[in-house]
Amino acid sequence: MALVASEHGDVKVHLAARAAAEKTQRQAVVLAQQLATRQGSFEELLNAYVKDLTARGKIKAKEVERLFQTHVIEHHPDLMIRPAKSITGEDIHLVMSALLARKPKGRGIGNKAKTANTDMRSTAASVHRYLKAAFSYGGKAHLSLDRDVSESKIFDIGVNPATKVPTLANTRGGQTESLTPEELGELLRYLDTLPPRETAICKGLIYLGGQRMEQLLRVTWEDTSDDLLHLTDGKGQKTQAWDHLLPLTDRIKEILKPLFESKIGPGPFCIGRRCIRPDTAGKRFSDAGKALSGAGKTRYFSYANVRVSAETLMASLGITKEIRSWILSHGRNDVQSVHYDRYSYLTEKQVALDLWAQYLDCLHSKKIWDKSKVILLTKKRI
Template sequence: MPKRTFSENLGRGAGSMLLERRSTGTIEVYLLLRRGGKQQRRKLGVYDEVNEHGQRCGLAYWRREAASVSAELRQFDTLHAYDEHRRRIALEKERAVAEEARQGTFQQLLSDYVDNMERLGRSSFKEVRGTLKLNVLTPFPALCARRAKDITPPDISEIVRHCLQRPVATKGRGARPTKANATIGKKRQADKLRAYLQAAFSFGLENDLDPLRVGNTLYGLTVNPARDVPVIKGANRANTWVLTKDELRAVVLAVEELPVRHCAIAKSMLYLAGQRVEMLCRAVWADFLDDGEHGPVMRLVDRKGGHDTPDRDHLLPMTPRLSQIMAPLLALEAQGKAPGPFSIRGSVNIAPSTALNIFTELGDRLASEGKSRRFTWRNIRATIETHLAAMGVTQERRAWLLSHGRSGVQAKHYDRYSYLYEKRHDLDRWARYLDGLAVESKTDNVVQLRG
């Protein structure tokens, strides 16, 4: 009958390895050590078992394992101290695994970033979500599945390069953009994408340290990989041009030909001096109130700013001319269906994209008729501010009127004056300017008929 036990000395002070056969035939492997005058043993495993690497553990394997454990055990006074040491190591590994499991992927980071924008009421969250889906999530699924902390600056550069090189997305309506405009448009979109990615990683860096963060996801970020990707040169050149006085006159006249509510919305956008469309589309009936000192006013909510910038009320006086222009829209309140005045169907507020499209279609039409260059609402806003400047409205007053960002501690935190008097004066001047364009056109037509 084979021997029941087998032992082998590991060297002076290292103890010995013991193999012991059980009645079942299983051979167990032990390490024997003498501590405090007493011999103690520690089970190492089972002879000929298959380890985690798929290898059978024979005699050579257990000799190495026994020598390794013996060397480690000799650093501790007792086996109990050694066991505590191993337990701490195991807990640390478990925590590391759990921490790794909590660390979000690149896709999770982008999704959480946009969700946070929506939670904070940022008006651009839909645009950002669509841009990231088109340029990151769809074309780079493998990259999006990686941990956010593993994304590198070259990865960000490749994403932005893809945005620059992909074909221009069109919806098939109207004339196609010229090659030059398409190129500049792609540059602008690529630079916006770069900025969105940089903001997303900044959000991730702050999230890991924020005790008020929502959820348990951590990203493990230490750097912002989008920070060092350079700004796209030439990305903002396309929007520097503005309409001439004759082109603006053509716009004013063309707006009059629109259906009643389309006309009222488009004229409101013009006569309100180019307020941000997202702010107008959020207006509800409760935002129309009487200031007491300054009469009827319309309150718009300005949500533009950083993640820690609170919403700001932007008050605009409802001048007699504005009330006249908006009459078809203000009449909707009596019907009790539309939540606010800027509604086409009389049941829901108009979407910003629908309002913007009014001027996009006008730009296509007037360009095809040779009355102006092709424009969008962005060009109209630049045109309005430029013409206001030409009329002598100072930069500071234009900032009050159009709710541009305020800088400096005094302006941001202590100046709570609404500037309604100044806004009323400038809106009245602007209304007279636009009305004058239409009058000049009618006068020119009369002169031509008489001629």
Template structure:
């Protein structure tokens, strides 16, 4: 720009009428009031423009669009820029800093917005995690683990946890498992115990402890399912709760009570289960109810059960060489199952196994009908072993017959004797003893038993 440049006082009509001539890429309309201010027009826009000199160099700065800026504001800005030059400050540096500051502010605002979004997403994920990985979900995952390992206790675990946790304490069951406290566990165990279910309270504590232990070990133990890891269990709150010792039962049925008990067993499927458990030497009902038609060998008259009790990774095969009455009963159950196209010896509707609680409820009903001191299936099992002992059956053979107390290195790795002859002799003698009890007739030499091991 030079002093001979034609100037006009900038007005809105003049700015509106001003255009860039054809063939030029830009044109200037200089203001007469503020000599350093102009309107620069290009083919597509118009903007207020400042031009001056500083230290012999031309300084050019675009102030802003004529749409966004008023003429008065543009003149004031041009005067400010010239004042800066007069004071030795470069307005271009100031503009660059202003643009950089604006960019920083935008970046900060975007970062803050992104942080807020991330925080909201994290809060949402945390809320979803709290709602998903609850005590109830941990217990269900533990029961699924028992299922995957073929543990028959899975059914009992589900039942006890449902009744005494999910239904009785839905508010605690809905809490994140990792936040559960010992006091909350204690309140659930205490309520179960105070309701008169002391044994169940002990079992409940054991299942809860096992579930938390599995959750705590899952990140480090490859044998545990990865589904337990997201629960983020770092401690077992059940450890602070004292274990409830199982009181050793001492209830046994007298001979008269056993006679009445036998007399009340009918032909119903639950009654048949109770009778077979008795004839087979006091077998555990849970194992007996899992028996399949294929587990019965009619040629050898043996019934194969699977003992998964305790910490066995693989269920122990438990073969019973049945005495005549028990063999006939199992043969009848096998025919019944085949007629129903079922693979199970004990099924209510053909396809599903009879609930483990059904025979127990039936035994309780018989006990109530008999009057006197109540008894349950554990008491019947105890009675059988007591009577077998009184018949002279050795402790080792009783253990093999009832499949309990079989542990240790010798039993696990070296003792491969099947005890078939001993068990068969014991069950034959036991059926004879039961016949004595039912009929009152004495069978000679029925108690003269002494187990002999054969190699």
């Protein structure tokens, strides 16, 4: 004590200060240990990002989960256990290079069917895009004010390593080729040869303006009324899915009649006890493309071309870009649309879909379209 007093003066003050310093050091050690146990791994980051997509009702959540599991997690177990913040651009480059070097898997049960005549560039581009999004999510997830993060993993991403790897070129060209009116007429007549429920589903997609299959086909009976279909649009960068309402015009009701007369599943778009899957419905259109192109009646097409054709030909009828975006629920990210405009535009949608149905009926019956039927699809507002 004499030595302490001679060196530090007041013994009580010194001992209290030393005890406080030791306590602070112990607390720092405990905090470091807690942070270490909460430090998220690369695999936990990928899973957390998928969980966030699912919670926000994003349509692509299942696809992202499959891509991560199939092309990243299964092939790189050594990277999966490392802290997410330690992953470098070189690590992401390794993941992408290995993916590009692999061959596409076969299709069907047991992956025994012949593989597609393609490479892995499109898949690699998708994986790269979602990796960038996952690391971006990991950089700010623990700071979110909208959820309890006290027990969640901390990723603490400072620099997004996936952005250091250049994006693959020429992988997102899209299906931009439109069918001619004559080719669309051939498709409508071909769809009449399918079983009644399949005809109604496929024609319904077209008569409703070329809707996204994922949104329309999952509609349940609770989402329908006598004059309305209630879709949910979770596509894109929305923080929350929004309502997408479609009016059921008299002609569309006639097209969908086989589905509403016999309620055999959880929703109208069913061919069994479950709603038809988008890939099943899509195959009906690709089969039509093969059959009609093989007969020399059209070029080959898939449903992606049908969606493009619908918007292209609706534009040719004088249906404005704004009304087409309301019908197809295209992204509207401006302040006015996101925060203020709550009008449903059902009247404008109905007028446009009535005109579109008349045009399609003319194509189906090979009649000449009367341009005098085109009317102004806007209402005068003060």
